[in-house]
Amino acid sequence: DQQVKQNSPSLSVQEGRISILNCDYTNSMFDYFLWYKKYPAEGPTFLISISSIKDKNEDGRFTVFLNKSAKHLSLHIVPSQPGDSAVYFCAASVDRGSTLGRLYFGRGTQLTVWP
Amino acid sequence: NAGVMQNPRHLVRRRGQEARLRCSPMKGHSHVYWYRQLPEEGLKFMVYLQKENIIDESGMPKERFSAEFPKEGPSILRIQQVVRGDSAAYFCASSQAGRASYEQYFGPGTRLTVT
Numbered sequence: 001d002q003q004v005k006q007n008s009p010s011l012s013v014q015e016g017r018i019s020i021l022n023c024d025y026t027n028s029m030f031d032y033f034l035w036y037k038k039y040p041a042e043g044p045t046f047l048i049s050i051s052s053i054k055d056k057n058e059d060g061r062f063t064v065f066l067n068k069s070a071k072h073l074s075l076h077i078v079p080s081q082p083g084d085s086a087v088y089f090c091a092a093s094v095d096r097g098s099t100l101g102r103l104y105f106g107r108g109t110q111l112t113v114w115p
Numbered sequence: 116n117a118g119v120m121q122n123p124r125h126l127v128r129r130r131g132q133e134a135r136l137r138c139s140p141m142k143g144h145s146h147v148y149w150y151r152q153l154p155e156e157g158l159k160f161m162v163y164l165q166k167e168n169i170i171d172e173s174g175m176p177k178e179r180f181s182a183e184f185p186k187e188g189p190s191i192l193r194i195q196q197v198v199r200g201d202s203a204a205y206f207c208a209s210s211q212a213g214r215a216s217y218e219q220y221f222g223p224g225t226r227l228t229v230t
């Protein structure tokens with residue numbers, strides 16, 4: 001039962017343009033969302049997160065948007081750089097009222113930024 | 116400050132053997148999570164442990180799999196009588212607290228191959 005879905009397995013973007021990665025979720029209990037970046041043969045690295053009390057969070061070139069009514073979030077990277085080429089995982093969790101912290105991951109989107 | 120350490124990085128086992136995966140959390144972290152990534156899939160939660168306690172093992176198969184996090188030493192994920200379907204990347208993450216809003220830092224993973 002895939003509660004977090006990333007429907008695009010891959011995305012190719014030219015350097016300097018915007019990359020938009022999308023994620024949908026089905027569990028209305030989720031109230032905390034994260035994006036991780038993963039290079040081959042390495043573990044995932046935290047990128048940015050957002051709580052359900054917000055609809056936008058920004059950190060440098062990375063912005064995450066949350067649409068709770070649509071159960072949809074997106075990660076915007078602008079401008080995209082070749083070093084951004086990696087697999088991006090969307091993750092979700094129940095944070096308030098929970099002391100478990102388990103993350104539910106999507107299957108990932110391979111982003112390729114070409115010069 | 117060393118990050119999360121996992122060993123071995125690669126492990127090859129024949130069907131029926133035991134696999135033992137080790138995870139040393141970041142200094143100061145007492146919360147450990149294990150996730151498994153099957154080929155072409157996202158990470159799936161297996162178990163959440165604190166020192167000497169299993170807090171949530173709802174993602175772990177009931178048979179052949181066990182995990183521990185002793186008072187001293189690393190956390191260990193043990194797979195008995197491995198089968199080909201156990202071939203995957205196993206990631207350990209550590210955190211300061213058992214809430215999603217406390218960042219989980221991932222290790223580089225152990226790639227288990229069952230022949």
